[in-house]
Amino acid sequence: MRRSRLIELSQEYKIMIIDDEQGILDSIQALLNRNGYWCIGFTDPLAGLEELRRNHYDFLILDYYMQPIHGEAVVEQIRKTNSELYILLLTGYKDLAPPISTIKSLDIQAYCEKSDRLDQLQLLIESGIKSISQMRTIQQFRDGLQSILGSVPKIYQLQPIGSILEEILIQLLPMANSSDAFILVDDIPGIERLGQNTKKSIFKGIGKYNVQIEEFTELLDHELMEAIGRARTEVRVINLPGGVIIPLGDEPNTAIGVIYVSSIDVDEGIKLLQIYARQAAASISNAFLHCLVNTKNEELNSTYAQLKVRYMDTIEVLRLAVDAKDEYTRGHSDRVSYYSTRIGEKLGHSPEECERLRIAGVFHDIGKIGTADDILLKKQTLSKDEYEQIKQHPIKGAMILSAVSMFQDVVPIVRHHHEHVDGNGYPDGIKGDQIELNARIIAVADAFDAMINDRHYRKHLSLEKTIEQLVSGSGKQFDADVVAALLDLLKNDAELQERIKDIEDKQNNN
Ligand SMILES: [Fe+2]
Structure with a gap:
């Protein structure tokens, strides 16, 4: 992970240090602050426990040998109600370290021998933060997939196409932590509108893009337009400074359109958005297919009705011929x-x-x-x-x-x-x-x-x-x-x- 990104991430995590030696506590706090982390320290383990009960923390750096209770007892208390907290245990010298079985049974993620050099501790903290970040991404994925699973059937049931596109955007916004997005897709293939052969686009926007297609083109600058074209032809995600363009591909190497979402916070969730975009593309294709079938059905029904009238006429002529005999x-x-x-x-x-x-x-x-x-x-x-x-x-x-x-x-x-x-x-x-x-x-x-x-x-x-x-x-x-x-x-x-x-x-x- 890049250093700058790590510093950016570091502000998102709440770290607590519990060590009954004020000197060690101060030096760890200084180390964390120097690296841009937010942290709070306690010399009294009981006070630390109380704070953990009241507020959410992501990371705990915990001394093992303490008064009045040991680090082991602190972890036991925490694990009764909190299995998520990432714990890094600071042990004494080797012969004073807790047995590995204790570390495992208490679900302690890392431990580190106390020493004057803090390099090892710094590395362990960074690696711990990375783990927490990955766990968060997994959790977001799980929630996002759950949300896709919940929203896709709804999208499939919707008609007409305008409602489908709107619902796709509504479901997308929370995944991208955004409020502005638009979707641009080719009009139904195989249908000529009012005899026009030219390929037309269907547009739907939300947030600041909630405008008619004529006004929408005014909101586009040439860089965004060019990027949209690239995302479509190359069928790949394009990251822009203010957002991301995701191609709507329903099969390899084709895109029926694109979704653009204004967001600066899609770095980790881009895979999720791609999964969602594939589902969205499939539902749009499905809707187009329905529309095409309906149109063809209407044509068939009309032909059938004409045919019926002609047959009725023919039979009527026969019948009159019988009566006339x-x-x-x-x-x-x-x-x-x-x-x-x-x-x-x-x-x-x-x-x-x-x-x-x-x-x-x-x-x-x-x-x-x-x-x-x-x-x-x-x-x-x-x-x-x-x-x-x-x-x-x-x-x-x-x-x-x-x-x-x-x-x-x-x-x-x-x-x-x-x-x-x-x-x-x-x-x-x-x-x-x-x-x-x-x-x-x-x-x-x-x-x-x-x-x-x-x-x-x-x-x-x-x-x-x-x-x-x-x-x-x-x-x-x-x-x-x-x-x-x-x-x-x-x-x-x-x-x-x-x-x-x-x-x-x-x-x-x-
Ligand atoms: Fe008869």
Whole structure:
């Protein structure tokens, strides 16, 4: 350690001397004062002990042979409550020295034979002060690392980037024993702001640097600017007369920015600041990554939304094509969609489930696009083959919708809207709960709408007759609860009654 630094350090330590010989006490005190140390002396060991109990001391130079108590007894007293105090024991001549086992057991760090020459004592004092200084650094490190461990998770959780930078500085100041600092980092790589390609910097300051970036540049002199550039390109710490620049390196040989902290007291703590800066850089990179992912996600979501609209348009065109094939079934899909949704609400469906039902209702017969017009529009009874072809439409519809990921959840509903709860439906012949409830709902709504409207092969049924048919099929073709829900709506729901009345009027006028 440099001599000047030692003198600087010497003022930071409190040294006590206890020796019952006034002459020796005076000469040690003179030695310490000459070397710039602060010290206090006691000839009475009991008075010294009392002072040690009251105030903090770093270093004790203690005589071994004393009255009324020995140095050994003094150390025993001290060690009961204080294990930190550095003790240097002054012994008599060799044959009067305490055994080494005593020195060890009392945790005495050093001992020295009394002599007229004080060189050896001076060396031991300097070495003791160095030890205390190193212990302090270790302690500061331990506290600093504890503080980093505590602050890093907090920094990681913060958003947006401005808050992260501010928190990094707030946590840094006590470590550097400072109140002024700033952080300068490159803007998020990979994001072009407002179409600008130029690399921009993000700035955050605290204390006297708590200013906008425009005013900040006025606070910089060219030496500091040049040093910042050097710290970045060489990825190394740069000490300046008024502070220190620490590169924010998240991996070897790259720096995403720098931290500057005004401080004259970072000599020992610089390693700690470097550790902290690495953590800070990692948290900034992490935040940038999140930001980048969010931006890309937003772009993806927007593309997906556009895609969805286009698919909906395409499917809608297909659906209209199906409806247009047959003037009798025109509007059928929309009506099935409406009845199904109302039944779903009645059965306690969530809004999301009702939406599935609405979409499934709209597209339930989309598979008919693949059925020949002469079969669909045939007025006479269908042949077995023709009927088999018609029975393919739930499968074809499910396949058309399967091609589009956003319709995946309505595929099973469309496939099974002609299944019967007794297992006599098509295309899979499944029964009861094997058929998804929404498919059972569509089945009832579909049959209901088909019966109360004219078809090209028959006239419509009256509402009473339709209800009779539903009731007779309940528990066989139709799900009993679904039928009950529809009947309840027909009986009590004014809006539905209004719609049915309009349909009846229209059919009767045809
Ligand atoms: Fe159908």
